[in-house]
Amino acid sequence: MSASLLSPPLLRGEGLPDFPAITPEQVRQQIPLLLQELNAGLSDLEDGLNLTLGSSEPLGWSQVMDPLQRLGERLRWSWGVVSHLNGVCNSPELREAHRSQQGAVVAFGNRVGQSRSIYHALKRLQEQHRAGSLPLDPTQERILEAELLDMQLRGVALEGEAQAAFNTASEELAELATRFGNHVLDATNGWSLALNSTEEVDGLPESLRQLLAQAARDAGLKAADGSEPSAEKGPWLLGLDMPRAMPFLKYSRRRDLRERLYKAQVSRASSGDLDNSPLIERILTLKREQAARLGYATWAEVSLASKMADSVDAVERLLEDLRAAAYPAAQRELKALAACAERHGAAEAGELKPWDVSFWAEVLRRESFDLHGEALRPWFPLPRVLDGLFALCGRLFAIRIEAADGEAPVWHPDVRFFRVFDAANDKAIAGFYLDPYSRPGSKRGGAWMDDCLGRSRDAAGHPVLPVAYLICNQSPPVGDTPSLMTFEEVETLFHEFGHGLQHMLTTVERPEAAGINHVEWDAVELPSQFMENWCYDRSTLLGMARHWQSGQPLPEAEFAKLLAARTFMGGSATLRQVHFALVDLRLHSAWSPATGLSPEALRRQIATTTTVLPPIPEDSFLCAFSHIFAGGYSAGYYSYKWAEVLSADAFSAFEEVGLENEPEVQSTGRRFRDTVLSLGGSRSPSEVFEAFRGREPSAEALIRHSGLLAA
Numbered sequence: 049m050s051a052s053l054l055s056p057p058l059l060r061g062e063g064l065p066d067f068p069a070i071t072p073e074q075v076r077q078q079i080p081l082l083l084q085e086l087n088a089g090l091s092d093l094e095d096g097l098n099l100t101l102g103s104s105e106p107l108g109w110s111q112v113m114d115p116l117q118r119l120g121e122r123l124r125w126s127w128g129v130v131s132h133l134n135g136v137c138n139s140p141e142l143r144e145a146h147r148s149q150q151g152a153v154v155a156f157g158n159r160v161g162q163s164r165s166i167y168h169a170l171k172r173l174q175e176q177h178r179a180g181s182l183p184l185d186p187t188q189e190r191i192l193e194a195e196l197l198d199m200q201l202r203g204v205a206l207e208g209e210a211q212a213a214f215n216t217a218s219e220e221l222a223e224l225a226t227r228f229g230n231h232v233l234d235a236t237n238g239w240s241l242a243l244n245s246t247e248e249v250d251g252l253p254e255s256l257r258q259l260l261a262q263a264a265r266d267a268g269l270k271a272a273d274g275s276e277p278s279a280e281k282g283p284w285l286l287g288l289d290m291p292r293a294m295p296f297l298k299y300s301r302r303r304d305l306r307e308r309l310y311k312a313q314v315s316r317a318s319s320g321d322l323d324n325s326p327l328i329e330r331i332l333t334l335k336r337e338q339a340a341r342l343g344y345a346t347w348a349e350v351s352l353a354s355k356m357a358d359s360v361d362a363v364e365r366l367l368e369d370l371r372a373a374a375y376p377a378a379q380r381e382l383k384a385l386a387a388c389a390e391r392h393g394a395a396e397a398g399e400l401k402p403w404d405v406s407f408w409a410e411v412l413r414r415e416s417f418d419l420h421g422e423a424l425r426p427w428f429p430l431p432r433v434l435d436g437l438f439a440l441c442g443r444l445f446a447i448r449i450e451a452a453d454g455e456a457p458v459w460h461p462d463v464r465f466f467r468v469f470d471a472a473n474d475k476a477i478a479g480f481y482l483d484p485y486s487r488p489g490s491k492r493g494g495a496w497m498d499d500c501l502g503r504s505r506d507a508a509g510h511p512v513l514p515v516a517y518l519i520c521n522q523s524p525p526v527g528d529t530p531s532l533m534t535f536e537e538v539e540t541l542f543h544e545f546g547h548g549l550q551h552m553l554t555t556v557e558r559p560e561a562a563g564i565n566h567v568e569w570d571a572v573e574l575p576s577q578f579m580e581n582w583c584y585d586r587s588t589l590l591g592m593a594r595h596w597q598s599g600q601p602l603p604e605a606e607f608a609k610l611l612a613a614r615t616f617m618g619g620s621a622t623l624r625q626v627h628f629a630l631v632d633l634r635l636h637s638a639w640s641p642a643t644g645l646s647p648e649a650l651r652r653q654i655a656t657t658t659t660v661l662p663p664i665p666e667d668s669f670l671c672a673f674s675h676i677f678a679g680g681y682s683a684g685y686y687s688y689k690w691a692e693v694l695s696a697d698a699f700s701a702f703e704e705v706g707l708e709n710e711p712e713v714q715s716t717g718r719r720f721r722d723t724v725l726s727l728g729g730s731r732s733p734s735e736v737f738e739a740f741r742g743r744e745p746s747a748e749a750l751i752r753h754s755g756l757l758a759a
């Protein structure tokens with residue numbers, strides 16, 4: 049206790065981080081100290097291993113894997129805190145501190161990943177195991193195999209110059225990824241448009257006008273008469289962040305403004321100082337060279353080596369199946385939008401542009417389902433949605449979730465902390481932070497789950513409970529009104545919570561394979577997308593959707609419309625994902641400078657069969673495709689659809705027993721907890737899936753849920 053109080057907060061290496069105590073200054077000072085210590089520890093480990101490897105003595109698991117795990121965990125804990133804060137409390141100082149240390153962190157990771165002593169020690173363990181002299185359980189076997197593959201992919205088998213070139217390229221890639229992401233963030237924040245007359249906000253719902261007025265206040269704008277911006281009178285400040293841009297494209301009756309916003313959005317980070325185009329070519333070229341050094345033909349093959357999909361062809365086949373089902377549906381959908389515009393006498397009816405699609409889709413949705421996305425917000429105040437989500441998890445997985453605000457330091461006053469208990473014995477099993485609201489300028493967009501603490505044991509052998517970060521970007525409360533969520537935001541929350549459940553409900557004893565660790569990328573979206581399905585389940589949805597003022601439940605008719613609307617524009621949505629996935633896959637399998645095509649030109653070629661409205665000339669979507677250029681999804685974007693096959697099929701197990709059949713739903717839920725959520729990365733994803741489903745995955749449920757069967 050006293051020791052941990054004395055150590056600097058960033059180096060404590062265990063327990064819940066003391067976020068408010070961590071400063072950019074400490075990052076610059078303490079990360080180098082930590083790396084110094086870890087490098088010394090690694091040298092000691094290598095020396096010890098070399099001695100044993102040089103003799104004929106057998107090696108034990110605890111001589112290699114345990115110390116390795118401890119070294120990795122120290123760095124993961126400290127650097128995880130820095131990366132986390134960089135995502136949720138970004139400032140120029142922190143960003144600079146993060147950037148200044150990243151190279152050294154990557155270099156240490158490479159040193160571990162390329163340590164020949166460790167590699168040979170792992171090989172020795174594998175040989176001993178194969179010879180029958182070292183018994184390993186299946187989890188250990190999988191950890192060992194995955195670590196060996198990981199080391200091979202990190203270039204451990206490379207010699208001299210090739211290895212040096214590999215390391216230099218890895219560091220450059222990490223730096224390029226950070227620059228790419230920062231360019232997107234800066235380009236997003238760097239654009240705004242002040243709207244001063246009520247005509248310019250024609251069609252916008254009240255919540256959006258409030259949000260835009262709040263943004264105007266935050267930016268220090270004043271009305272013409274010098275008064276503060278208001279939702280009624282403006283001025284309103286439009287921006288490119290999702291909570292402002294998406295609804296504007298959906299509701300604004302000002303086609304000229306939609307066009308301006310759309311063009312600004314799709315051309316983000318594609319010119320001037322923030323131009324990502326040169327970075328894209330450099331990243332793709334470096335990755336191709338890295339692949340060649342590792343003995344693979346393309347980066348896509350490197351990516352698939354550690355995934356559930358076993359070849360580029362297998363992925364192409366899945367994407368083609370979905371494309372073939374989705375394309376005609378998307379064409380029909382576009383025609384229906386044009387017909388709708390025509391009925392309204394809109395000038396654009398003859399030639400819809402991309403900035404018209406969201407708008408007319410919303411009009412048609414309202415007409416077809418009499419359902420107004422914004423109008424449903426009052427039924428989804430965040431506190432009620434959380435109650436509903438927690439009750440569902442209680443039913444399905446026999447857990448209890450309790451607010452524990454104040455029991456853990458947080459990085460922003462909006463952040464909440466919760467504890468998770470096993471309902472069977474009331475034992476605490478996990479915890480999580482929830483950071484729900486958008487903070488333009490300092491918080492990265494999108495939603496994600498990350499691990500704060502993984503399930504393990506501390507030095508004294510006491511269990512360490514897993515703790516997750518759950519980050520969303522929904523509209524914050526305005527005045528006395530709580531955060532009222534769109535149905536999509538509810539789905540997003542359920543999605544991230546699914547990731548969180550796999551992290552928190554793990555029963556794997558070995559931290560290397562606990563939670564989402566070592567779960568193949570293309571299977572990692574199984575629990576998250578699985579949870580989204582429950583937003584369409586009658587008792588779940590009607591149980592949680594209550595009007596925040598009247599307390600009235602969501603009318604039955606509205607629920608029926610939600611169900612009908614689920615597959616609305618489903619062909620277009622599927623096609624869009626296929627487009628992204630195929631662009632990503634081919635950029636990493638078929639593109640090289642020798643093709644004579646720019647990456648953007650290749651994307652436009654792919655667009656001829658994967659979009660029904662071709663990209664406009666200004667569209668430089670690749671320049672903001674952070675998933676693959678700043679995140680970890682390169683040659684892996686297809687994973688969303690791959691895992692969706694798994695998640696839809698998993699949910700169909702509940703449909704088969706009958707969603708109103710409570711005892712069967714509960715026992716199926718327990719089985720889901722005992723397989724997918726518990727076993728995580730300790731078994732192969734196909735094995736885990738079959739343990740739950742009793743058979744191999746089938747795409748039937750996904751095609752049915754997406755409404756593409758009728759095609």
Ligand SMILES: [Zn+2]
Binds near residue numbers: 543547573576
């Ligand atoms: Zn996800």
